[in-house]
Amino acid sequence: MKWTRKHLLDIESLTAEEITTVLDTARAFKAVGQRAIKKVPALRGKTVVNLFVEPSTRTRISFELAEQRLSADIINFSTEASSLKKGETLKDTVLNLQALKADFIVIRHSASGAPHFLARVLKASVINAGDGAHEHPTQALLDAFTIRERKGKIAGLNVTILGDILYSRVARSDIWALTKLGAKVTLCGPSTLVPKTFEQMGCRVTHDVDEAIRDADIINLLRIQHERQRKTMFPSIGEYTQLFGLNKARLAKTKPDALIMHPGPINRGVEIDSEIADGSRSLVLEQVTNGLAVRMAALFLLNGGKGPQGVAGN
Amino acid sequence: MPETTVLLDAIAIQRALTRIAHEIVERNEAGDDVVLVGIPVGGDHLAARLAKILAGIWNHPVPVGILDTTLHRDDLDQRVAPTVHPTDIPFDVTGKTVVLVDDVLFSGRTTRAAMDALNDFGRPRKIQLAVLIDRGHRELPIRADFVGKNTPTALEEKISLQLTEAGVPQDEALLLKP
Numbered sequence: 001m002k003w004t005r006k007h008l009l010d011i012e013s014l015t016a017e018e019i020t021t022v023l024d025t026a027r028a029f030k031a032v033g034q035r036a037i038k039k040v041p042a043l044r045g046k047t048v049v050n051l052f053v054e055p056s057t058r059t060r061i062s063f064e065l066a067e068q069r070l071s072a073d074i075i076n077f078s079t080e081a082s083s084l085k086k087g088e089t090l091k092d093t094v095l096n097l098q099a100l101k102a103d104f105i106v107i108r109h110s111a112s113g114a115p116h117f118l119a120r121v122l123k124a125s126v127i128n129a130g131d132g133a134h135e136h137p138t139q140a141l142l143d144a145f146t147i148r149e150r151k152g153k154i155a156g157l158n159v160t161i162l163g164d165i166l167y168s169r170v171a172r173s174d175i176w177a178l179t180k181l182g183a184k185v186t187l188c189g190p191s192t193l194v195p196k197t198f199e200q201m202g203c204r205v206t207h208d209v210d211e212a213i214r215d216a217d218i219i220n221l222l223r224i225q226h227e228r229q230r231k232t233m234f235p236s237i238g239e240y241t242q243l244f245g246l247n248k249a250r251l252a253k254t255k256p257d258a259l260i261m262h263p264g265p266i267n268r269g270v271e272i273d274s275e276i277a278d279g280s281r282s283l284v285l286e287q288v289t290n291g292l293a294v295r296m297a298a299l300f301l302l303n304g305g306k307g308p309q310g311v312a313g314n
Numbered sequence: 315m316p317e318t319t320v321l322l323d324a325i326a327i328q329r330a331l332t333r334i335a336h337e338i339v340e341r342n343e344a345g346d347d348v349v350l351v352g353i354p355v356g357g358d359h360l361a362a363r364l365a366k367i368l369a370g371i372w373n374h375p376v377p378v379g380i381l382d383t384t385l386h387r388d389d390l391d392q393r394v395a396p397t398v399h400p401t402d403i404p405f406d407v408t409g410k411t412v413v414l415v416d417d418v419l420f421s422g423r424t425t426r427a428a429m430d431a432l433n434d435f436g437r438p439r440k441i442q443l444a445v446l447i448d449r450g451h452r453e454l455p456i457r458a459d460f461v462g463k464n465t466p467t468a469l470e471e472k473i474s475l476q477l478t479e480a481g482v483p484q485d486e487a488l489l490l491k492p
Contacts (some may be wrong), residue, residue, distance in 0.1 A: 028382065028398035035401075037434040041383035054399045297398075300385075304395030 003301040005124045007119045010135040011176040013205035019177055022297050024144050029300070031294035032069070042300055043070035048104040049097050051077045052129070053084065056108050058264050059129050059138070063106050075102070090114065091121055098122055100264065104299065107131070125302045133167045138298060139263050140173035141290040144181060145220055146283055149290070150259060155182030160212050162187075162244065162273055163222030165194045166233075170263045171222060175201050187245055188212035192233040193224075209244050213254050218297075220261040221246060221271050237270055245274045259283050321447065321465055321473065322487040325467050330462030333358065334444050335367040338413060347439065348411045352429055354399040356417030365417060371417040381414075382410060386427035399429075408436035412466035413460075417475045421469040422456035447487060449473055452457040465489070 003021050011019070032040055048067045052060050060076075060277050067074050075097070079085065084093055094105060106127045107115050107220070112134035119126040130136040148154050165171045165187050175198070180186050185203035187194050196205050206212045213219050224240065234240055246260065260282045268274045277284060316419040320328035342348050350450065351359025358380045368423065382399040390396075414428050425443060432438065448469040463476040467473070471492040 003395060025395075025398050028384075028400050031386070031400050031402075035434065040434075041430070042385040042390055046391075300390075301395045302396070303391055305390075305392040306394070 003304060004306075005113050006302065007115075008137055008302060009034075009115050009119055009126065009128050010141050011069060011137045011173045011180075012135070013174075014137075015181070016180045016182075017141045019141065019144065019180060019287055021213065022141050022294065023148060023184060024303060025301060026087065026290070026293040026297035028150075028182070028308070029296040030290065032296070033289070033293060039069050041071045041072060043072035044069070046072045046103040046303065047075065048072045048077045048103045048299070049077055049124075050106045051094070051109040052095070052110050053079050053090070054110045054130070054200050056130065058291075059136075060136065062288070063127075063129060063138075063295055066292055066299060069292075070115055070296055070299055072104070075100075085227050090117070094118055094122055112168070115143050127282070127298060127302070128161075130169055132167050133172070135173045135176075136169040136263075137145060137173050138291065138295055139170045140176070140177040142287055142294040143174055143220065143263070144177045146261065146290045147178075147183075147259075149245065150218060150283065150286075154178065156181045157217040158186065158215050159183045159218045159220060160186045160188060160216040161220045162209065162212065163189050163193070164224045164233075165189055165198060165222070167193070168222050168223040172201075173264070174220065175203055179203060186212050186216070190240065195267045204208055210250065210253060213246075213250065213258070216254060216258050218259055218261060219246065219254065220263075221266075222263065223265065223271060224268055245269075245271055245273070246276055248275065250278055261287060267311075315392050317491040319489045319491075320473065320486060321489050322485075324485040327446065327462070329397075329487045330446060331363055331366045332367055334446075334460045334462055335371065338364070338368060338442075338444065339371050339486055341442070341459070341481065342392055342411055345376065346417055347409065348413060348460055349379065349405060350413050350415055351379045351381045351403065351407075351428075351432065352415040353380060353383055353417075355376050355426060355480075356446075356477065357413050357415045360417060360444075361413075362415075362479075364444070369492060371418035375454045377405045380403065380405075381431055383427035383431050386430045388423060388427070390475045395484045403416055405431060407438045409439050410441065412438040413442045413444050415444045417446050419443070419448045419461075420451055422452045422454035423483050425456050426441075446475065463487075 008038035071095040102124050104125045106129050112132035114131050115126050179202045187205050191207050262284050345442045350361040350365050352358035365378045368376045380402045382401045384396050385400045430456050442459040445458045446462040448461045448464050476486045
């Protein structure tokens with residue numbers, strides 16, 4: 001499968017084959033991360049701007065390290081220390097970055113569609129590192145990579161996404177990626193945060209957590225996103241934990257080989273018990289390791305040009 | 315329709331590999347320090363076959379690794395991103411004589427990338443190059459130490475090496491004229 005896209009903006013517009021190409025490429029990059037010398041020259045001479053207009057630790061560090069391992073030059077840009085504070089528009093900010101010959105813009109923004117806007121006005125490749133409640137494509141790709149690596153496949157698996165679906169860009173990207181790859185996705189959480197309209201995306205919606213996780217092969221937990229909720233969507237954190245939190249008693253009723261995922265940051269004692277987060281069925285830290293490989297793969301594929309695909313020896 | 319000629323049949327490929335193995339032995343005597351590193355796709359299978367022949371001559375196993383050169387190519391932003399194959403070198407190359415094994419030697423750019431890539435794994439004492447087919451058209455000052463067959467080609471022609479390891483019924487090296 002050839003990758004011909006210039007931007008990585010969302011999962012919705014990708015085909016199953018394109019998603020699989022990223023996952024296959026990421027497998028080779030994960031092996032690079034296990035070498036003594038973890039750096040390769042694939043992006044030597046290229047400039048990447050990490051434009052994080054919304055706070056991020058995990059994703060920003062993961063992208064930075066991925067870029068460094070590919071030998072790219074990096075500019076880190078956060079709102080606090082930039083002219084966006086002085087009233088400059090996003091468009092002017094990025095046109096200035098383009099004038100400095102940036103090849104890639106990695107953007108995290110609180111407004112849905114910000115990366116798509118940049119892709120229209122810029123010559124550089126744009127990677128969406130999370131836009132509002134819309135999409136977080138590299139998170140979905142690393143989730144799919146982690147599931148495929150641990151379970152050997154994705155098609156036919158039962159994946160339950162539990163928590164704040166309404167405000168979650170991770171949920172949207174995960175739903176697109178996993179359903180395209182043939183998984184059966186179930187969404188669960190308080191009815192205010194998991195409206196039935198999500199059934200239109202091809203998944204099942206339930207508000208009964210025990211039923212939702214009973215047959216699950218993968219349980220993907222999401223954090224309650226207080227920062228995106230205009231008003232509280234459920235009575236209290238304590239009640240959420242009691243009704244939807246993953247604890248030992250609930251876990252005991254799942255399949256013995258069901259695995260637990262969480263995109264982070266985790267709120268211990270809220271959506272997940274501390275013991276489970278640290279337990280042998282938790283993939284939380286593997287997800288972080290795989291995120292690096294997936295982001296290297298994405299940058300590598302987007303760096304490709306228009307000519308015929310390179311073949312060794314000929 | 316492209317015109318296809320058989321450059322090497324199964325017997326010729328086997329004979330070429332046997333000859334290359336004997337040349338490697340002649341050059342490296344006891345072979346205690348010799349390791350083989352194949353470049354996919356094709357060179358990895360040829361390296362495994364050479365290792366088997368060499369083990370028979372030297373009476374000791376010869377380590378074999380796989381080295382993907384994709385990430386060290388110099389044309390990555392000009393072509394559609396190539397497939398990245400896993401690299402697997404399960405031994406230390408430092409101080410060893412590394413025989414790089416490739417199926418076809420053409421521009422020499424893959425060999426250059428391979429030498430760069432190998433540096434990330436250690437410092438070999440020597441690097442030698444074995445290829446099944448040398449088709450000419452070098453763009454870099456690189457030559458092979460061991461060659462199965464020299465074949466002058468036109469630039470627009472292609473060489474396709476089919477090996478049974480890849481699921482085809484019999485080994486064959488084909489020359490495709492556009």
